[in-house]
Amino acid sequence: xxxKNHVFSLIIGIFLLTxxxxxxxxxxxxxxxxxxxxxxxxAVKYYEKGKYSKALTLFEELxxxxxxxxxxxxLYYYTSYASYRLKDYISAxxxxxxxxxxxxxxxxxxxxxxxxxxxxxxESPRSNLDQDNTRKAIEQLQLFVNLxxxxxxxxxxxxxxxxxxxxxxxxxxxNAKLYYNMGLPDDYRAAVIALENVLKEYPDTKHAEEIEYxxxxxxxxFADNSYPHRQEERFNQMLDYYETFEENFPExxxxxxxxxxxxxxxxxxxxxxxxxxxxxxxxxxxxxxxGVSTPGTVPVETN
Numbered sequence: 001x002x003x004k005n006h007v008f009s010l011i012i013g014i015f016l017l018t019x020x021x022x023x024x025x026x027x028x029x030x031x032x033x034x035x036x037x038x039x040x041x042x043a044v045k046y047y048e049k050g051k052y053s054k055a056l057t058l059f060e061e062l063x064x065x066x067x068x069x070x071x072x073x074x075l076y077y078y079t080s081y082a083s084y085r086l087k088d089y090i091s092a093x094x095x096x097x098x099x100x101x102x103x104x105x106x107x108x109x110x111x112x113x114x115x116x117x118x119x120x121x122x123e124s125p126r127s128n129l130d131q132d133n134t135r136k137a138i139e140q141l142q143l144f145v146n147l148x149x150x151x152x153x154x155x156x157x158x159x160x161x162x163x164x165x166x167x168x169x170x171x172x173x174x175n176a177k178l179y180y181n182m183g184l185p186d187d188y189r190a191a192v193i194a195l196e197n198v199l200k201e202y203p204d205t206k207h208a209e210e211i212e213y214x215x216x217x218x219x220x221x222f223a224d225n226s227y228p229h230r231q232e233e234r235f236n237q238m239l240d241y242y243e244t245f246e247e248n249f250p251e252x253x254x255x256x257x258x259x260x261x262x263x264x265x266x267x268x269x270x271x272x273x274x275x276x277x278x279x280x281x282x283x284x285x286x287x288x289x290x291g292v293s294t295p296g297t298v299p300v301e302t303n
Contacts (some may be wrong), residue, residue: 027054036065040075047078056082073103080112084119093119114153117141121160127170138164156217169202173211180218188222212245213254220261224268231272 030042043058059079066072080095096116100109120137140166141157148154176194179187195215198205205211218239223234242262245252252258 031058036062040066041073044078047082050085052082052085056086073099073106073108076102076110080115084115089119089123091183093117093123094170110148110151110153113147113153114143116158117144121164124164124167127167127174131168131171134164134167138168151259165202168192169198169205169207172198172201173205173207177213177214180214185222185225188218188225191218202268209249209252209254212241212248213252213258215241216258216261217243220265223265228272228275232269232276235272237271238265 030039033039039058040062042061043055044060046052046055046058056079059075059082062075063072063079066075076095080092083089083092083095087236093116096112096119099106099112100116103109103112106112115175117137117140120133120140124134124137125131128242135170138161141161143152143163145154147158149156172194176208179191179194192215195211195218198211199208216238219234222232223238226234239262242258242265245258246255
């Protein structure tokens with residue numbers, strides 16, 4: 001009984017191995033063939049069946065053989081899409097661009113130019129990662145719109161550009177908030193600068209309300225952690241941010257909080273002025289007692 005089972009298993013194994021070998025040998029036989037027309041036809045069949053890896057292998061071997069022929073355009077086109085279907089977007093964008101550059105008068109040149117830019121779009125990472133590919137995608141999509149402003153794909157390209165710009169905007173906003181969340185005096189100043197830059201670069205940002213709120217709060221905390229002789233100026237800058245916020249967002253959910261910060265800033269400005277006046281009087285008194293007169297000085301520091 002054991003011997004029969006063993007023989008049966010061996011037969012099945014040989015059958016499967018033979019089957020796999022047969023499939024493999026067929027593809028290898030096609031690869032080794034010097035009949036380039038047959039190889040091209042088989043490559044197209046593999047492509048149409050969704051066997052993109054095998055199709056691409058054959059297409060790449062045929063490129064040099066077909067260069068300068070009528071079939072070369074189709075070959076470039078298939079090669080581009082085979083890479084795209086395999087999600088090798090780096091190769092695909094290169095092949096699509098090569099197609100558009102080599103066949104600018106082709107009916108498929110517009111499609112290839114769009115697909116090259118779209119591959120960049122697909123490579124754009126999450127907003128918390130480096131956005132170099134995002135910027136390149138915007139550049140390539142904008143180039144497509146400039147070249148084909150009347151194309152049916154122009155609107156889609158415009159929508160993709162907006163999606164990418166939203167990602168860059170979120171990246172910039174998240175970076176600015178990161179400075180605020182770190183919670184150190186110098187970080188609050190960095191947050192103010194970063195938040196201002198977001199508003200300059202993205203004046204229509206959907207985050208405008210929160211950005212202006214964080215400007216008020218960051219400047220308040222920066223001023224509050226400053227030396228007394230710097231507080232009046234810095235709290236006054238915070239009040240400027242407050243006025244802008246109230247003007248732009250009078251019904252904001254942050255209104256009560258920023259009004260409280262304004263009142264606190266006004267009290268702290270008054271306290272800082274009194275302290276500076278008291279220091280000036282004390283200094284003058286010491287000078288009189290010593291019989292000297294020197295200009296008032298303040299310590300040099302970054303806060």
